[in-house]
Amino acid sequence: MGTELLINKAINAALLAGEKIKEIYASNDFEIVEKDDFSPLTKADREAHQKIVNILESTKIPVLSEEGIHLDFAERSLWKSFWLVDPLDGTKEFISRNGEFTVNIALIRENRPIAGVIFIPVSGELYLGIVDEGAWKISNPELDITFKEISEKGTKLPIAKSSAGYIVAASRSHLNAETLAFIEDLKRDHPELEIIRKGSSLKMCMVAEGTASIYPKLGTTMEWDTAAGHAILKASGKNIFNTDLMSELTYNKENLQNPHFIAV
Numbered sequence: 001m002g003t004e005l006l007i008n009k010a011i012n013a014a015l016l017a018g019e020k021i022k023e024i025y026a027s028n029d030f031e032i033v034e035k036d037d038f039s040p041l042t043k044a045d046r047e048a049h050q051k052i053v054n055i056l057e058s059t060k061i062p063v064l065s066e067e068g069i070h071l072d073f074a075e076r077s078l079w080k081s082f083w084l085v086d087p088l089d090g091t092k093e094f095i096s097r098n099g100e101f102t103v104n105i106a107l108i109r110e111n112r113p114i115a116g117v118i119f120i121p122v123s124g125e126l127y128l129g130i131v132d133e134g135a136w137k138i139s140n141p142e143l144d145i146t147f148k149e150i151s152e153k154g155t156k157l158p159i160a161k162s163s164a165g166y167i168v169a170a171s172r173s174h175l176n177a178e179t180l181a182f183i184e185d186l187k188r189d190h191p192e193l194e195i196i197r198k199g200s201s202l203k204m205c206m207v208a209e210g211t212a213s214i215y216p217k218l219g220t221t222m223e224w225d226t227a228a229g230h231a232i233l234k235a236s237g238k239n240i241f242n243t244d245l246m247s248e249l250t251y252n253k254e255n256l257q258n259p260h261f262i263a264v
Contacts, residue, residue, distance in 0.1 A: 001059060003107065003114060003115055003130055004130070004146075004147050004148070006059055006061070006107055006115070007107065007115045007117065007128070007130060007147050008146045008147055009055055009056060009058070009059055010056070010083070010105040010107065010115070010117045011117055011126070011128065011141075011145060011146070011147065011150070012055060012143065012144065013051065013052040013055040013056055013105060014052070014103045014105050014117045014118075014119040014126070015119060015126070015141065015143050015145075016051045016052075016055065016143065017048035017049075017051040017052050017087055017103045017119075018048075018103050018119045018120075018121035019121075019143075020044070020047050020048055020051055021044045021047075021048050021088060021094070021101075021103065021121045022121040022122070024042070024043055024044040024047065025044065025094065025097070025121065025122070029043060030042045030043055030044065030094075030095065031043035032095065039091065040091050040092065040095060041067070041091065042088070042091060042094060042095065044088050044091075044094060045066075045067050045087055045088040045091060046067060048087035048088050048103060049065050049066075049067040049068060049085070049087040051087075052065065052085055052087055052103075052105065053065065053068065053085075056083050056085075056105075059083075061081050061082060061083055061107075062076075062079050062081075062082040062083070063082065063083045063085060064076070064082055064083065064084050064085065064223075064224070064252075065083075065084075065085040065086070065087060065224065066085065066086045066087065066222065066224045067087055068085075070256070073254040076252055077252070077254075079252060080109065080110065081107065081108065081109045081110075082108050082252065083105060083106070083107060083108070084105075084106045084107075084108050084113075084223060084224050084227040084228075084251060084252075085104065085105050085106075085224060086102075086103075086104040086201075086224040086225060086228070087103060088101060088102075088103065089101060089102045089103070089104045089200040089201050089224075089225060090102060090199040090200030090201075090202075092173045092199070093172065093173065093199035093200060098172075098199065099120075099122035099123065100172060100198055100199030100200055100202055101120075101121070101122075101199060101200050102118050102119060102120050102121075102200045102201045102202065103117075103118070103119040103121065104116070104117075104118055104200075104201050104224065104225070104227070104228035104229070105117045105228055106227035106228040106230070106231050106251075107231070108227060108251045108252060111250045111251050111252050112248075112250065112251070113131070113227050113228070113230045113231035113234065113251065114130065114131050114231060115129065115130045115131065115231050115235075116128070116129050116227065116228035116229065116230065116231030116232045116235075117228060118201050118204075118205060118228050118229060118232060120202070123139075124139055124140040124141075125137060125138070125139050126138050126139075126141050126150070127157075127205050127208065127209075127232050128147065128150050128154070128232065129157070129208070129231050129232035129233075129234070129235025129236060130147065130231075130235055131231060131234045131235050132235075133151075133235065134151065134156060134157075134235055134236070135156070135157040135158075135208055135232050135233075135235035135236035136150050136151055136154035136155060136156055136157060137154055137155045137157055137159075137205075137209060138150050138153060138154035138155070157208050157209045157210070157232070157235075157236040158208060158209055158210035158236050158237065158238075159209050159210050159211070160210065161210045161211070165192065165193075165194055166186075166190035166192070166193040166194070166213045166214075167193070167194050167195075167196055167206075167211065167212045167213050167214075168183055168186065168193055168194070168195045168196070168212065168213065168214055168215070168216070169196055169197075169198060169202075169203035169204075169206045169207060169212035169214070169215040169263075170183065170195050170196070170197050170198075170203070170215070170216075171197065171198075171199070171203070171217070171219075172197045172198055172199040173199060174219055174220075175197065176218065176219045178218040178219065178260075179216055179217065179218045179219060182216045182218055183195065183216065186214070196212060201225070201226075201228060201229040203215040203229075203263070204226070204229030204230070204232065204233055204240070204263050205229065205232070207233060207238055207263045207264065208229070208232045208233045208235075208236040208238055209236070213264070214262065214263065214264045215262070215263040215264070216261075216262045216263075217258075217260060217261050217262070217263075218243070218260040219260070220257065220258075221257070221258045221261075222256055222257055222258060223251050223252070223253070223256045223257075223258060224256075225258070226240060226249060226258055226261070227251055229263070230248075230249060230263075233263055238263065238264060239263070239264070240261050240262070240263045241261060241262050241263075241264065242259055242260070242261060242262075243259075243260050243261065243262060245262060245264075249261055
């Protein structure tokens with residue numbers, strides 16, 4: 001199955017998961033529990049995970065999801081390709097009902113993201129990218145929409161900026177002192193910079209579409225937090241680098257935590 005057909009599965013999975021998340025979001029039945037790392041887990045995380053896995057399993061490609069079973073590295077290291085999934089990125093934003101949460105699905109090959117889908121259930125916006133083919137954004141797509149249709153009907157990324165201002169995307173819920181110090185250093189070259197705080201993978205979407213100039217993250221993230229956004233950034237001509245601004249993030253490491261990074 002080629003990349004385009006595979007990403008069609010991911011688009012459908014993201015949209016169906018988004019429908020389920022939106023349904024639970026409209027209720028008062030979040031069923032919040034605490035995970036071992038003390039982060040929250042909701043009914044929406046669990047049910048979105050199941051929707052996505054049910055669809056992606058048909059591709060016969062392994063699925064590594066935040067809410068699934070994390071196999072030992074000895075087994076994962078044999079994977080040439082796999083799906084990397086965050087079924088509900090921004091659980092804290094979901095619980096606080098600010099709408100800034102996403103469904104993230106990436107296709108990884110040889111430890112690099114080659115395609116990604118990010119869906120925002122509340123706004124109905126979907127971001128999509130295949131490396132070396134391009135990235136697009138579309139609003140309120142139909143459930144059975146394909147990559148080809150999105151590339152024809154959607155808006156190609158990056159979108160031309162209407163302002164020459166320097167915009168820094170930063171986390172709404174996890175903005176730490178180290179990242180703030182980095183942003184202060186940026187002010188030497190960009191004294192009029194503006195900070196826009198967003199939840200989940202929306203910050204990477206901002207850089208991909210050109211509404212933000214940079215997204216620095218000098219704090220804790222996991223591979224499933226960044227993989228889909230990383231693919232979309234690469235497809236739009238951007239990237240996520242380690243803080244050396246030379247080497248990019250890689251995936252399926254023994255430790256699934258990301259190093260500090262800069263999306264630009």
